Structures are given as structure tokens and as C-alpha cells.
Amino acid sequence: MNLTVSDLSVARGGVPVLDGVAFDLPPGRALVLRGPNGAGKTTLLRTIAGLQPAEAGRIEGAEDRIAYAGHADGLKAMLSVTENLAFWASVFGTSDIDAAVAAFDLEELRDRLAGTLSAGQKRRLGLARLMVSGRPVWVLDEPTVSLDAASVALFASAVRAHLGQGGSAVLATHIDLGLAEAEVLDVAAFRATPRAAAADEAFL
Numbered sequence: 001m002n003l004t005v006s007d008l009s010v011a012r013g014g015v016p017v018l019d020g021v022a023f024d025l026p027p028g029r030a031l032v033l034r035g036p037n038g039a040g041k042t043t044l045l046r047t048i049a050g051l052q053p054a055e056a057g058r059i060e061g062a063e064d065r066i067a068y069a070g071h072a073d074g075l076k077a078m079l080s081v082t083e084n085l086a087f088w089a090s091v092f093g094t095s096d097i098d099a100a101v102a103a104f105d106l107e108e109l110r111d112r113l114a115g116t117l118s119a120g121q122k123r124r125l126g127l128a129r130l131m132v133s134g135r136p137v138w139v140l141d142e143p144t145v146s147l148d149a150a151s152v153a154l155f156a157s158a159v160r161a162h163l164g165q166g167g168s169a170v171l172a173t174h175i176d177l178g179l180a181e182a183e184v185l186d187v188a189a190f191r192a193t194p195r196a197a198a199a200d201e202a203f204l
């Protein structure tokens with residue numbers, strides 16, 4: 001099933017950010033969002049993930065199919081690495097955490113409390129959660145922040161494996177992950193024009 005976005009308008013804090021966003025993402029493909037700081041990548045990803053409503057337009061193929069990883073890792077500090085992943089496996093109704101532990105090189109950290117991990121280790125654990133979710137569409141906002149070169153390579157391999165298994169991914173990233181099969185969407189092309197009516201109201 002494709003993730004299809006049509007004529008989508010998104011806003012942040014009541015201010016229009018993007019208008020007319022459209023793409024069609026089939027299984028096995030990745031879409032990389034580009035654009036300068038403040039262009040609207042996070043706002044678009046949050047809307048696709050269902051964390052905020054769209055102003056207009058349609059999103060098809062998203063419901064119950066998305067695993068979202070945003071700026072916050074969303075970890076439980078007082079649970080171990082294994083317990084965090086087991087918790088998420090129970091939330092998503094899956095059971096296998098071993099593949100995610102191996103893919104993100106977490107074996108030696110299994111019994112460590114998440115709160116005691118380094119920033120990059122926390123990020124690896126947060127990303128490992130994507131695999132545990134079993135969800136086909138990964139929506140990722142700057143997933144490589146805090147990762148060293150080796151961890152970026154692990155992450156890129158995990159995304160490639162996910163695509164190879166028929167998954168898909170929409171991700172905002174400023175670095176090249178070497179995903180040859182990825183398409184690029186520059187969100188700056190969809191910049192919303194300010195609504196004149198809203199500005200006029202200040203002078204009524």
C-alpha cells in the first residue's frame with residue numbers, strides 16, 4: 001500500500017507553513033525531505049504521523065501503519081535497554097527485539113538503564129524501536145542527530161533492510177545516507193503564502 005499525500009496544507013501555531021504538498025510513496029521506497037531551517041519539514045512529518053491535524057488535503061495509507069521518530073527519543077529512563085524495547089514490542093503487539101538489538105549494536109548495553117546511556121546510544125535505542133514496531137512506514141525527523149559515523153552506517157543499513165522488506169520511509173535529514181533509491185522533495189517549493197485576511201484583522 002502506498003503512502004499518498006495530496007494537496008496537503010500544514011500549519012504550526014496557527015500560521016500556515018506549507019500548501020499543496022503532494023507525493024506518492026510506494027513500498028520499498030524512501031522520500032528524503034530537504035529545505036532550510038524553518039521550511040516546514042518537522043511540521044509536515046508531524047502531520048503525516050497524525051500528531052497534528054492537516055489544514056487541508058488528504059493523507060492516505062498512514063493510519064496504524066506509521067512508526068514515528070522525532071527529536072525526542074521517547075525512552076523510559078528507569079528501564080533497561082531490553083525493557084524499553086520489550087515495552088515497545090508490547091505496545092505494538094510484536095515480540096522480537098533481538099533483531100533490533102543486533103542491528104543497532106545494543107548487545108553490550110542490554111542491561112543498562114536508558115537514562116545512563118550517552119546521547120548517541122540513546123538515539124540508537126530510539127531508532128531500534130522502529131524495527132520493534134513492525135510498522136511498514138517509518139517517519140523520521142533528523143534521525144542521525146548525535147550519531148557517529150559508524151552508527152550512521154548502522155542506521156542506513158537498517159533503513160535499506162526495511163525498504164528491502166517492502167517497508168517505506170519519509171525522512172528529514174541534512175546528511176547523505178547513501179540511499180540510492182531515495183527520492184528528494186524540497187519542501188521550500190510548497191511554502192505557504194501568508195493569509196492576508198488574518199493580518200487585516202489587527203486593524204479592525
Ligand SMILES: Nc1ncnc2c1ncn2[C@@H]1O[C@H](COP(=O)(O)OP(=O)(O)OP(=O)(O)O)[C@@H](O)[C@H]1O
Pocket residue numbers: 012013017035036037038039040041042043044
Ligand atoms: N511550536 C511552535 N509554535 C509555533 N511555530 C512553530 C513551532 N515550531 C516551529 N514553528 C515554526 O513553524 C515553521 C516551520 O518549522 P519546522 O520546525 O516545521 O521547520 P523545519 O524545516 O523542520 O526546520 P529545521 O530544519 O530547523 O528543523 C517555522 O517558521 C517555525 O519557526
